[in-house]
Amino acid sequence: MDLASLRPVYEHDGPFATVYLEGRAPGEDAAQQVRLRWRALRERLEADGADARAVDAAEEAIRTGTPGADQADGRVVVAHPEAGVVLDERWDAALGTGDAAYWGHLPELGAYGREAARAVRALVVLADQEGAQVRQEVVAEQHTPQVRAEEDVAGGAQEGVHKPREGGLSHRVIHHRAENAVSRNAQDVADHVARTAESFHPRVVILAGEVRARAAVRDALPASLHVPVAETSRGGAGAGASDEALDDEVLRIAAHESTSDAEHRVEQLRSGLAHDRAAEGGRAVAAAAEMGAVDTLLLEDGAAAAREAFLLRHCADSSATLAVAPAGTGLKDGVGALLRFPLEQSTPG
Structure with missing residues (x-):
């Protein structure tokens, strides 16, 4: 996934409301089910102190969607108090993951990014x-x-x-x-x-x-x-x-x-670590991201990455790509990166 596609989201200073609707088999009462699911998500956002303008914008986007399609495909919506909806895309996790809602300084786009990277x-x-x-x-x-x-x-x-x-x-x-x-x-x-x-x-x-x-x-x-x-x-x-x-x-x-590409990325990471052209672990990758040194951000499938929202934001600014490593790879803190240049070259003296 080319993370530069997320730059319009990060043009706005936070906070953001991020809402995920899990994909499910639609029924005859699809519209009612989406309303009930949204009500629960709204209550979560309000409990976290979300700005009502962002919540209302997210609700408007979800209510004007096609209930059957939203249930079948799943959906991710990111809303900002002043800019309104800044992202509205199809999304789906494994069935059973459940709906989710977040209110924070940065949007929570790890799940969306992982699916897009596997596409x-x-x-x-x-x-x-x-x-x-x-x-x-x-x-x-x-x-x-x-x-x-x-x-x-x-x-x-x-x-x-x-x-x-x-x-x-x-x-x-x-x-x-x-x-x-x-x-x-x-x-x-x-x-x-x-x-x-x-x-x-x-x-x-x-x-x-x-x-x-x-x-x-x-x-x-x-x-x-x-x-x-x-x-x-x-x-x-x-x-x-x-x-x-x-x-x-x-x-x-x-x-x-997709599997072949993921395995190749891990091989590149292992080789890069031996030649100062890769980084592993939350602290090292965050330092590389802030320097604009990340060429490909690697998130391990099934593992929470340290400072994931922060990494996605900085890697989007530098037009890095996102790839997903296979589950069980064992990346430190669930994250690694292929670098554009060795980090020591960016440090004076």
């Missing part, structure tokens, strides 16, 4: 022999993949892509032309994927659809793409194809990439 940007290509549907998706845990953009790409081949069944010289010529048409269309799709990747910055490209078409697209992707490519036989672009099956496969592939 994977994926380019999903549903290929057929004449082109493809290309989706830009953001895949977060326990959510249906969120489609940011969707484009239909038609290949430029003028020849037909279907091969004749009979033999003979003329049929071999048609067969060859059909092969060339598939290759030409696949190249056009691959070029579109490469151009889209330059702006979307996917973590993985997922090829689905017809076997022959997706294999042709894979072969046509440029070596300069530098993005992992995964294939799946589930789902497809044709009528009657199962979007649910494809979504399940996208979730599976994204989870694998």
Whole structure:
């Protein structure tokens, strides 16, 4: 997660009200359930001395939402007494974590940041022999993949892509032309994927659809793409194809990439600690954050990080990224950082 996206929140001096609604299966009384849940959260904020203006702003945002969607996806809202709502996003923790409300000098964005950091940007290509549907998706845990953009790409081949069944010289010529048409269309799709990747910055490209078409697209992707490519036989672009099956496969592939990335970050941390290019523990990471030295902030999954709200605020100011280390990594105080420069270089003398 690029923490610079949180800068608009930190443009305001605190205090802030931070409210989390846990994702739950919506029922027929979803609106009533959201009202009851909000009432309990409001009472917590008022007990903590929250400014009524911030509480009212948060309530207005929650009441004007879509109850069923809020229950299914979960939600995080941050409100300021003067600026009103400064953050309103989808969010979900593991079922059973519960709703939460905080009033403090800094917003409590650790849970939101952790989920966003685990999310994977994926380019999903549903290929057929004449082109493809290309989706830009953001895949977060326990959510249906969120489609940011969707484009239909038609290949430029003028020849037909279907091969004749009979033999003979003329049929071999048609067969060859059909092969060339598939290759030409696949190249056009691959070029579109490469151009889209330059702006979307996917973590993985997922090829689905017809076997022959997706294999042709894979072969046509440029070596300069530098993005992992995964294939799946589930789902497809044709009528009657199962979007649910494809979504399940996208979730599976994204989870694998997220885990792989987290493990790689821990390896980088261990190596960096040996060469003064990493820090571990609340005090050391806080010092690095104040100096603008943090390139990637690492929070351990399932472990409370020391001074988490403080670290997120300072790392957002310096445009650091946020990553989540796997549970059980054993980071000191639940936090580590990859550094832009060794800390001793920033200290005179």
